[in-house]
Amino acid sequence: MSSSNRVVAVIPAAAGWEFSGNDQEKELEFRAGGKETPNNRVREVRVTGTAEVSCPADRASVRVNVSNSKESVNEVANSVSRRLEYILQALRQHGIRDEDTSVRRFLQRDADVYRMDAEILATFSDFEKMEQIRSILLEKLDRSVCVGTPQFFHSPESLSGTRRRACVSAVENAQQKAREVGQLLGQSLGPPLLVKEEEAKEWRNEEEEEGGGRGEQGPPPLPRLPHIPTVTAHSTVSASFSFRDKSRKKV
Numbered sequence: 001m002s003s004s005n006r007v008v009a010v011i012p013a014a015a016g017w018e019f020s021g022n023d024q025e026k027e028l029e030f031r032a033g034g035k036e037t038p039n040n041r042v043r044e045v046r047v048t049g050t051a052e053v054s055c056p057a058d059r060a061s062v063r064v065n066v067s068n069s070k071e072s073v074n075e076v077a078n079s080v081s082r083r084l085e086y087i088l089q090a091l092r093q094h095g096i097r098d099e100d101t102s103v104r105r106f107l108q109r110d111a112d113v114y115r116m117d118a119e120i121l122a123t124f125s126d127f128e129k130m131e132q133i134r135s136i137l138l139e140k141l142d143r144s145v146c147v148g149t150p151q152f153f154h155s156p157e158s159l160s161g162t163r164r165r166a167c168v169s170a171v172e173n174a175q176q177k178a179r180e181v182g183q184l185l186g187q188s189l190g191p192p193l194l195v196k197e198e199e200a201k202e203w204r205n206e207e208e209e210e211g212g213g214r215g216e217q218g219p220p221p222l223p224r225l226p227h228i229p230t231v232t233a234h235s236t237v238s239a240s241f242s243f244r245d246k247s248r249k250k251v
Contacts, residue, residue, distance in 0.1 A: 043243035044193060045181050049174030053166040054205070054232045055159075057152035060130055064120045064137060065146040069113045076116045080105070083145055087120055087137060094133050096122055124150075152228045159202075159231065166233040167197055174239040182243060190242035199236040204229055 066083045070076035084103060091101055100123045107116045124130035130150060137147050154162075175192075182189040 043187070043245065044240050045178045045187075045189075045243065046238065046240045047174045047177045047181065048198070048236060048238050049170045049172070049177060050234070050236045051166050051169035051173055052232055052234045053162050053169060054230050055154070055162040056230050057154050057228050058125060058158045059155050060124045060127055060150040060152045062122050062124065062130060062134060062150050063148040064122070065148070066118045066120075066144060067115070067146075068144050069110065069115045071113055073107065073114050076107070076114045080116045080118050083141065084118055084120065086141070087145075090133055090136055091120075091122055094129050096124070096129075096133075100124075125155075150226050152226065154229075154231055159233075162231060162233045163200065163202065163235070166235040167200065167237065170197075170235040170237045171195055171239065174237055175241070178239065178241045182241075187243040190244040193240040193242055195237060195239045197235060197237050200234070202231055202233040204231055 064087055066080050066087075068076055068079045068083075070079060088101065088103075092098075102121045103118065104121075105116060105118045107114060109115070122133075127150075134147055134150075137145065141147075174195075175189075179189045
């Protein structure tokens with residue numbers, strides 16, 4: 001997380017000080033304090049703040065394909081259905097809800113035989129549980145079943161939360177900067193006058209390439225594990241904070 005270096009402080013010296021600020025200053029002061037007079041001009045500091053928040057994927061999908069060929073439609077349908085039911089039962093036993101799975105079937109005729117292809121798509125939020133189920137299916141089922149490689153992705157809730165955390169962190173950085181500026185100038189920071197998110201963007205962190213090739217005499221490379229992508233959200237905010245008027249006496 002980082003913050004920008006742009007800081008503007010507006011501190012009138014006395015009640016008789018003559019205002020010479022720009023239109024933006026006037027508009028901001030009018031919003032915060034109503035009609036502008038020499039005695040109620042807002043003492044303020046303007047800062048910017050930036051922040052970046054990264055979040056790994058929180059979901060993964062696995063495709064399980066079942067294929068078989070038989071001389072009759074009933075035979076091939078029964079054969080594929082038995083395997084599908086075994087897979088779905090394994091998913092249920094590990095707490096995977098029916099709404100997190102989908103099943104598709106496709107029947108076609110090839111010469112004198114009927115072929116059925118089926119696919120189960122299961123979505124996981126628990127990656128350890130996902131690997132347990134994949135291990136069971138790979139061990140228990142024959143070659144007519146193909147268990148795919150996990151595909152990792154971010155849920156909408158995860159992306160939204162990452163964006164919010166980046167914005168909130170940027171505001172916190174701006175407030176901390178304003179507080180430190182106030183301390184430097186001998187001022188006490190008051191409430192915010194205006195907070196605006198100037199920029200919000202995000203990007204997916206791509207998988208890093210493995211560096212260098214191996215020589216002829218080198219050991220064979222290790223198998224690569226599925227890559228879990230990361231999304232980084234960036235936020236830039238501008239903020240104006242008032243300085244407390246130390247001249248006012250508490251009642």
